[in-house]
Amino acid sequence: xxxxxxxxxxxxxxxxxxxxxxxxxxxxxxxxxxxxxxxxxxxxxxxxxxxxxxxxxxxxxxxxxxxxxxxxxxxxxxxxxxxxxxxxxxxxxxxxxxxxxxxxxxxxxxxxxxxxxxxxxxxxxxxxxxxxxxxxxxxxxxxxxxxxxxxxxxxxxxxxxxxxxxxxxxxxxxx
Amino acid sequence: xxxxxxxxxxxxxxxxxxxxxxxxxxxxxxxxxxxxxxxxxxxxxxxxxxxxxxxxxxxxxxxxxxxxxxxxxxxxxxxxxxxxxxxxxxxxxxxxxxxxxxxxxxxxxxxxxxxxxxxxxxxxxxxxxxxxxxxxxxxxxxxxxxxxxxxxxxxxxxxxxxxxxxxxxxxxxxxxxxxxxxxxxxxxxxxxxxxxxxxxxxxxxxxxxxxxxxxxxxxxxxxxxxxxxxxxxxxxxxxxxxxxxxxxxxxxxxxxxxxxxxxxxxxxxxxxxxxxxxxxxxxxxxxxxxxxxxxxxxxxxxxxxxxxxxxxxxxxxxxxxxxxxxxxxxxxxxxxxxxxxxxxxxxxxxxxxxxxxxxxxxxxxxxxxxxxxxxxxxxxxxxxx
Numbered sequence: 424x425x426x427x428x429x430x431x432x433x434x435x436x437x438x439x440x441x442x443x444x445x446x447x448x449x450x451x452x453x454x455x456x457x458x459x460x461x462x463x464x465x466x467x468x469x470x471x472x473x474x475x476x477x478x479x480x481x482x483x484x485x486x487x488x489x490x491x492x493x494x495x496x497x498x499x500x501x502x503x504x505x506x507x508x509x510x511x512x513x514x515x516x517x518x519x520x521x522x523x524x525x526x527x528x529x530x531x532x533x534x535x536x537x538x539x540x541x542x543x544x545x546x547x548x549x550x551x552x553x554x555x556x557x558x559x560x561x562x563x564x565x566x567x568x569x570x571x572x573x574x575x576x577x578x579x580x581x582x583x584x585x586x587x588x589x590x591x592x593x594x595x596x597x598x
Numbered sequence: 599x600x601x602x603x604x605x606x607x608x609x610x611x612x613x614x615x616x617x618x619x620x621x622x623x624x625x626x627x628x629x630x631x632x633x634x635x636x637x638x639x640x641x642x643x644x645x646x647x648x649x650x651x652x653x654x655x656x657x658x659x660x661x662x663x664x665x666x667x668x669x670x671x672x673x674x675x676x677x678x679x680x681x682x683x684x685x686x687x688x689x690x691x692x693x694x695x696x697x698x699x700x701x702x703x704x705x706x707x708x709x710x711x712x713x714x715x716x717x718x719x720x721x722x723x724x725x726x727x728x729x730x731x732x733x734x735x736x737x738x739x740x741x742x743x744x745x746x747x748x749x750x751x752x753x754x755x756x757x758x759x760x761x762x763x764x765x766x767x768x769x770x771x772x773x774x775x776x777x778x779x780x781x782x783x784x785x786x787x788x789x790x791x792x793x794x795x796x797x798x799x800x801x802x803x804x805x806x807x808x809x810x811x812x813x814x815x816x817x818x819x820x821x822x823x824x825x826x827x828x829x830x831x832x833x834x835x836x837x838x839x840x841x842x843x844x845x846x847x848x849x850x851x852x853x854x855x856x857x858x859x860x861x862x863x864x865x866x867x868x869x870x871x872x873x874x875x876x877x878x879x880x881x882x883x884x885x886x887x888x889x890x891x892x893x894x895x896x897x898x899x900x901x902x903x904x905x906x907x908x909x910x911x912x913x914x915x916x917x918x919x920x921x922x923x924x925x926x927x928x929x930x931x932x933x934x935x936x937x938x939x940x941x942x943x944x945x946x947x948x949x950x951x952x953x954x955x956x957x958x959x960x961x962x963x964x965x966x967x968x969x970x971x972x973x974x975x976x977x978x979x980x981x982x983x
Contacts, residue, residue: 458666461675478671479955480664483964485972486657494665509662522654543651547976548969559976560651567648583649591655593662 431456439500446507446517451595455506459499469496485545489525509593516581518591523580533574536560646979657968669949673860674956676890699907707754707906714750718743726814734843740814741792741845747811748789751782756910759786763917766791766876770842772920773835775868776878777940778850779858780891781898782905783880786915793848794838796820796831804898816845832867839873848878851933854953857890858882859946862953864937870929876920877936879943883912894956916943 436449447455462470462478475491476482484490494505507513508521526534526542543556551559561571567583569575722743729736752759766774774793776783781804784795794816799805808817818834838844851864858881869875882889887908891901905911918939923932941948952960 455666461671475665476959478664478668479951479960480668480670481661483960483968484657484661484664485965485969486654486661490658490661506662506666509659509666518655522652522658525654525658526652539651542654546654546657546969547973548966550966550970550973551977559646559980562980563646563648563651569648580652583652587649587653589653589655591659591662593659593666596667 439503442500443504443507446510446512447503447595450597451510452503454595454597455503456499459502469498470494470502485548486525486542489528489542489545492528493524506593509591511592511594515585515589518589519580519584520577521591522584523577533576534580535574536564536571539564539575644979646976650979651976669860670951670955673856673862673949673951674892676857676888676892676895695909699909703756703909704907707756711750711754714747714754718747718750722811737814737843744792744811744815745789748785751785752789752911755782755905755908757786758910758912759789759915760913761790761915761917766793766846766917768846770844771839771873772846772876773839773868773871773873774846774848774876774878775851775864775936775940776848776880777858777861777944777946778852778855779880779882780855780889780901782889782891782902782911783850784848786880786913787848787878790915792845794818794845795848796835800898802897802899818847828867832870835867836871839871851937852953854956855891855893856953857892858884858944860949861937861941861946862949862951864933866929866933869923869933869936872923874920874922875932875936877918877940877943879914879916879918879940881914881944881946883914886910886912889913914944918943 431453436452439452440447440449459470460466462474464474465471472491472495475494476487481487494502497505508518523534524530526538528538528541539560540556543560544553547556564571564573569579722740725736725739725743729739768791774787776787784793784797787793788795792815795812796818797808797812797820799808799819799821808819816838818831818838820831835847835849838847849868851866851868852862853865854862856862887905887910889905889911891898896904921932921936921939923929927935937948
């Protein structure tokens with residue numbers, strides 16, 4: 424399915440659905456395929472940086488660079504798996520895992536103080552000084568029982584975010 | 599705690615900085631937050647905890663939403679028409695239709711257009727060359743001839759145009775603005791009144807037409823890459839509007855072609871000339887043909903050929919009530935108000951994006967605004983107990 428046919432077969436849809444653990448309905452997958460083809464203007468089979476950043480709503484998002492690194496070069500099947508964290512059918516575990524992956528840039532399963540600082544910098548820009556960011560982070564970490572040099576793993580994230588009523592849902596428009 | 603005291607001081611500094619930079623943002627464009635749904639953004643309260651910093655779900659949701667669907671791309675999407683010919687009974691009818699359109703209508707239309715050009719050129723060239731001394735008469739005849747050739751063009755697509763509202767008159771200190779779907783907007787309006795227009799200079803035969811015939815109606819050229827030089831364009835506009843003998847000026851403030859289901863933000867150039875603005879709304883009926891010219895996908899020639907081989911171009915043109923800038927209104931607010939009037943009349947939706955984003959990236963100011971809001975909330979909550 425890496426090539427550029429603009430028609431999906433029933434087999435294709437079922438394969439994609441299985442790959443994303445049934446978090447999207449078949450209609451939603453068909454819609455997402457239309458969207459994927461719309462974004463992939465040069466029909467390369469994946470969406471390049473330029474094509475993503477041509478969506479102004481995405482380009483103005485503070486975390487666009489991080490997200491882009493995660494979704495760069497994905498084919499359609501992987502694209503749907505990436506977006507599955509945003510489905511209303513996705514479990515809380517899945518969503519927290521997604522957030523963890525956004526923080527865990529090098530993918531080693533551990534989130535260090537520097538990773539937390541990087542994301543906070545993306546979110547606040549020039550409006551808080553670097554020194555203040557470090558102070559704020561250290562302060563809330565210590566309050567939660569962690570130390571500045573603690574390495575957070577997925578189970579820590581589950582503990583911290585697990586019962587906060589996390590809302591991360593996007594509706595796929597289905598004509 | 600000493601650290602809390604330093605946060606308080608810093609927060610006051612930040613608030614002062616924000617109120618002055620907000621002013622800069624407002625002068626340049628309207629508030630996007632008024633248009634985008636912000637139901638995911640509730641004001642968090644209570645003491646700042648680790649989970650509040652780790653929970654980046656609102657920002658991620660916005661990004662995910664933009665990946666899945668966004669209002670900007672929708673403006674330029676040309677929806678393919680639903681195929682209705684896939685059955686034994688309808689398919690032969692469709693084939694018959696193709697034969698009629700390409701075999702009968704198209705040649706007849708080419709004939710009409712050729713005839714029109716012959717008549718036009720045989721009148722225009724003598725008038726242009728021989729009446730060099732009698733400017734007033736020459737201009738009047740040239741105006742009539744341009745209206746004539748535009749009518750021939752419209753006939754060559756079997757254009758069925760319904761005009762509503764009072765016809766425009768040539769008066770000084772007034773400009774006309776309309777929503778933009780294709781270059782044929784200009785031709786459709788021009789057949790009724792000989793407008794002067796401000797256009798992007800095109801290459802090829804269109805450019806030739808622009809530099810010869812349209813010159814006589816009084817047109818202003820710009821280059822999109824030089825559009826940043828607003829000063830020169832603004833001066834030319836002002837000069838034209840103030841000249842009493844000039845043809846009324848038509849401007850398409852969107853700056854680019856949009857698919858006739860949405861309007862993008864209007865450029866404020868037309869609205870800061872100190873003249874009356876007369877809005878015109880144009881809406882095409884897609885049943886017969888989709889008149890949206892997607893300049894990235896087709897050349898203008900292909901677009902015209904597509905129109906000439908379809909059944910008809912059906913549209914409504916509404917000439918709306920002239921508007922003046924209200925006291926205390928900025929040009930941006932005036933532009934948005936007129937855009938609302940046009941969008942409401944044509945029954946199309948408004949989106950908060952600048953049409954030129956087709957060619958460039960959004961300015962970092964939007965991202966900075968979000969960062970500012972988040973930073974503010976973090977610092978404020980640090981002080982809450």
